[in-house]
Amino acid sequence: MGFRGEMVIVSLMFFVVLGIEVVAGRTHSSLQESEIDRQLKLLNKPALKTIQTQYGDIFDCVDINKQPALDHPLLANHTIKMKPSSYPVWREEDAPLKNPLSLVMLGKERCPTGTVPIRRTSREELISAQNIQNLNQKRYISSLFTKRGHYHGSSVNITTNNPRVIKYQTSTARVRLWGGSMFEISFIEAGWLVSPRTFGDQRTRFYAYWTSGMRGCYNIFCPGFVQISQTTPVGAVLDPISIYNDTQYQIKVTIFGDKKNQHWWLSLNEETIGYWPMSILVDFQDTAEFVEWGGEATGPANLLSSAMGSGYFPKEGEGIAGKFRNVFILNETLYEAYPLEDVLYTQSTNPACYSVSDRRDWYSFFYYGGPGFC
Template sequence: MDDRGRTLFLLLLLLLLLASVSATNVGPLKLSRINRHLSKINKPPLKTIQSPDGDTIDCVHRHKQHALDHPLLKNHKIQRAPGQRPRRRKSAAGNFTGDGFYRRAWQTWHSSGRCPKGTIPVRRSSVEDVLRARSLYHYGKKPRRPASLEREVDPPDVVSANGHEHAIAYTAAEGEIYGAKATINVWDPAIDGSNEFSLSQIWVLSGSFDGADLNSIEAGWQVSPELYGDSRPRLFTYWTSDAYEDTGCYNLLCSGFVQTNNRIAIGAAISPISSYSGDQFDITILIWKDPKLGNWWMGFGDSTVVGYWPAELFTHLADRATMVEWGGEVVNMQPNGAHTGTNMGSGRFAEDGFGGASYFRNLEIVDGDNSLIAADSISTLAENSRCYNIRSSTSDAWGVHFYFGGPGNNPKCP
């Protein structure tokens, strides 16, 4: 796109943004600040795709992506592909053939087109997206988590304070952790309030769990009306190098994560989704550290490589991880001590099993030899099992796995 085309695109984008907020009470100074911020995120596209779910997907030249605006990546050269994917020491687990079956979930926008080679698909951010956040500064960011609960073992970075509740499995290997993998089925949990969310994800962690130097890489699916403006499950990523204080963000809403794939849009809706007593649709997430260059790569599905978090972004994770977590998280923002009815997973407890509860299967970690090994030594945690719970097991077909979730508010969880 030449300078004239770029100018016309920016003018059109500004007119669309102004029109979109004509009915809202937004002052001109605030609107100007929002538009300046959006001009940094929404890079001029080579092609635009309108998704049937309402998303606008911009196909942005790979070398023009927002990631490279990060000051630590000023001289960063994009790594086109990982040097080596983790290899499995033993044969892969078999397929599950119970009362139903599972299939791979994909993304809704694919029905409307594809981005050309050399570009990356970016979900366009709007003024309305920003206005749903607490402030422009908080758009795309998680609130900083307070210190972890005391436990008999080294605690994972989860808390019951600040409204966050979890049902997770975790492992803190005595050796070295260089990644993690799992397959997660996708649901559309009910959300009780517009500022609440529900997610299922992998956390790869290092640093002090009760300090300001926690490093975290995260990926999975989430439902967040505040962030996306709807209740669809969406593929998401997150990163921080200072315990969610100033660094990092969701998806591509700040500079940092370098995308290399032209088929996966981070932040876009996942479709189809699982149904109760019906077909189960799942996604596979793999996060691993490149043994040569040290970047942390993300894989989606069986063989698709999405992109990477550059090693320059981190302190402790520039070396290795010390803990992995798998599981669900919700935020309870209900007043006066009432518990939210926001669902975790499918909204059903772990004992509902296949076709009812949400699951993580084939839990694995990446060791110092760049090999995938079963996460045999896991612990589980649910802060309030009357609201959300978790049950783990092992089988030949699913390896280390667990069911988890719950409805939130119910007669035992008022």
């Protein structure tokens, strides 16, 4: 298949994503109080310990074998894996090129052995999720894509920003791995997001997302993603974040396949966070078909769109524009390798509002994003 065919496939995949049901829990067309209570009970498991962060988030230390992921019908008999059978071989960065890291801020406390931190879901968040279902959504991307291939994973450094986002909008910067066919889309992704509609605030947070078929889910808001780390939960606030024309902070996100058990693992700043079990991903084989790095802005069609990245166009450059750096794919032995230039191309759904820097060595770094107002 030629390059034009690859672009058609990715474009079709993008429009299928527009129709995916994004949930923050198991939403219903008309949630009654009893249904809300039922869902909260499923999501908020009994805690052995509770941690409240300086940002007001509550994390419950839940028995690792009773976490929400295992409520998925395909995971009823799942045995949790505490580590992958093999790890990526990360390259050592040159000190002068290395940005300081944004860290997950859970506080000085940690969960007891045998438990994992699960962010407590509020009643308001469930109601907000239902309201989102009733909104006509629009979505914009500004990304770097690979052509179709066999990809065992990816790692990338992403500067952390806090773009302008209002109620019912979401702005993300992430790496996404695509699997499946164009009519039965499966993908997994991770990075940072700002999402008042999901978390009720405008803070920059670490997140994971997966979809299989036509359903999608952030973090642990529906069964699926298995949390392993005791100190770094999905959904937590990242701090510090990049300062305009000053210090640029980053996170290093890695998603990789485990050939032995075929689960897909997530790490943040080279710490293993958890995994997506193979059994929940439709048509997601032991490799991904496409990899995408970039930003995405989503919100109601009747509102002007949110900012993406830092909120500035790529032409503003270092210290101002949002940035992806050390864009790696992982080979069969999980070594970081730069993708070949001839398998990369960019796509922006509305270049007047968001764009990707025009350069040939995208794998080294690229700028992305924009102010929005589409």
